[in-house]
Amino acid sequence: MHPIDGGMATELEARGHDLGDSLWSARILADQPDEIRSVHETYVQAGAQVVVTASYQVSREGFSAAGRDPRTADEALRSSVRLAREATRAGSALVAASVGPYGAILHDGSEYRGNYGVSHQRLVDFHAERLEVLLSEEPDLLAIETIPDYAEVEALVEVLAMHPDVDAWLTLSCSDGAHTCAGQPVEAAVELAMRAPGIRAVGINCTAPEYVGELLDRMSAVTDLPLVAYPNAGRAWSPATGWSGEATSVGSDLLTRWRRNPRLSLVGGCCGVGPDAIAAIAQDLA
Numbered sequence: 001m002h003p004i005d006g007g008m009a010t011e012l013e014a015r016g017h018d019l020g021d022s023l024w025s026a027r028i029l030a031d032q033p034d035e036i037r038s039v040h041e042t043y044v045q046a047g048a049q050v051v052v053t054a055s056y057q058v059s060r061e062g063f064s065a066a067g068r069d070p071r072t073a074d075e076a077l078r079s080s081v082r083l084a085r086e087a088t089r090a091g092s093a094l095v096a097a098s099v100g101p102y103g104a105i106l107h108d109g110s111e112y113r114g115n116y117g118v119s120h121q122r123l124v125d126f127h128a129e130r131l132e133v134l135l136s137e138e139p140d141l142l143a144i145e146t147i148p149d150y151a152e153v154e155a156l157v158e159v160l161a162m163h164p165d166v167d168a169w170l171t172l173s174c175s176d177g178a179h180t181c182a183g184q185p186v187e188a189a190v191e192l193a194m195r196a197p198g199i200r201a202v203g204i205n206c207t208a209p210e211y212v213g214e215l216l217d218r219m220s221a222v223t224d225l226p227l228v229a230y231p232n233a234g235r236a237w238s239p240a241t242g243w244s245g246e247a248t249s250v251g252s253d254l255l256t257r258w259r260r261n262p263r264l265s266l267v268g269g270c271c272g273v274g275p276d277a278i279a280a281i282a283q284d285l286a
Contacts, residue, residue, distance in 0.1 A: 001259065003282040004050040004096075004230055004268030005043035011274050012039060022107040023066050029054045030068075030076045033083055040087030046275040047282025050266060051093050052143045055080040056100035059130055065105070074133045081137035096169070097139035099156075101146050102126050111206070112173060114149030114182030123155035131159055135166060142168035142198075146206045146270075149182030153192050160196035169201040169228050169266075177214030186215055187222045194223055203228030206270040209254055216261045226265035229258060233272025255284050 009025040012035065017028055029036050036054045043051060058077050060070035084095045102123055103110030110116055116123075134142070147153055147170060160168060170193045173181045180189055190202050202225055204215050209231040216227055258264055267285065269277055 001264060001285050002049045002266055003047050003278060003285055004228075004266050005040070005046075005048040005052055006230075006269035006273040006275060006278045007232070007271045008036070008039055008052070008054050008056070010233075010272050011042070014274060015039075021066070023062065023068075024057050024107075025054050026057045026062070026076060027066075029058065029080055029083075030072060033079055036080070037083045037087050040084050042275045043278055044087055044089065044093050046279040047286075048268065048278055049093050050096050050268070051084045051088055052096045052145070053080040053084045053098045053134075053139065055130075055134060056098040056145070057104045059105050059126065061126065062105035077130060077133045078137045081134060081139050084139075085137075094140040096141050096143035097134040097137075099127065099130060099134070099142050099144040099168075101148060101152055101173075103148060104146070111146050111148055112175075112181050114152065114180065116151075120151065120155055123152055124158050127156055127159045128162065131163065135163065140167075141200070142166060144168055144170040146171070146173045147180075147189075148173045149180055150184045150189050150192060151182075153189050157192060157196040160198050164197040166198045167200045168196070168198050169203065170196075170199055171203045171205040171228055171230070172207075174204055174207045174211060174215055177211040178218060186218050190219050190223055194225065199225070201226040201228050201265060203230075203266070205230045206232045208232065212254070213257045213261075216258060216264060220261055220263045223263075225263070227261065227263045228266040229264060230266075230268035230270050231273070232270040252280075252284055255281065 040051050060073045063073040064070040101111045175181045212229050
């Protein structure tokens, strides 16, 4: 079992950066890349063996909506992989290129609702464009993450079929211990994800920690693939107020519960889970 890193955006905020605009950490990636590298380095020093790039929200469509030249999004995607690679110090950790959901560019919490109301082909085109650019920098794998519904999984399966030799994990955002954020049974989404040739693991991210144990059990009932879990700190996100509510610590009690699942292979954190928590997870796993 191996530790992965923690939240990028909330760690940038902890360092004093204002991420209130529509691009979130993508703006820091484009304008202050050294800050992104520094966060990656902190997580590697904390014991992370997989570093997830800062490409979660980067897209031509999103950059254009924010008033930026959409062509600069491609360079930001490529830069995200290079920065993570530099931070791993010549191979001390794997680089997983983040492929965030379409809902992230809407900046309205859609990645925690799903059901975007856009066509299947639009989702395919959106993800295919980004994957092509990310893969040009040869990350070790893709971290397809925070996917809230069956329709987006379906689109991603079609896109991944265009790259059958690329390794990836796919993690869902879930509203409780049994369903995706869009309300579908998590088992159905996992079974669909398994149709993509390069999917090497499935799991959960940016979901409240208290739901992870049941979700892992439900997933392992329908797949033999390794499982990934990197929940958030259990708070609620609003585009108007950001994260709010009481945080839940990803502590030893929860880790002990999750580790009862023999398929769990990768554990880390998402929004609100910082370097100290990752260091504790790494120590616990060791």
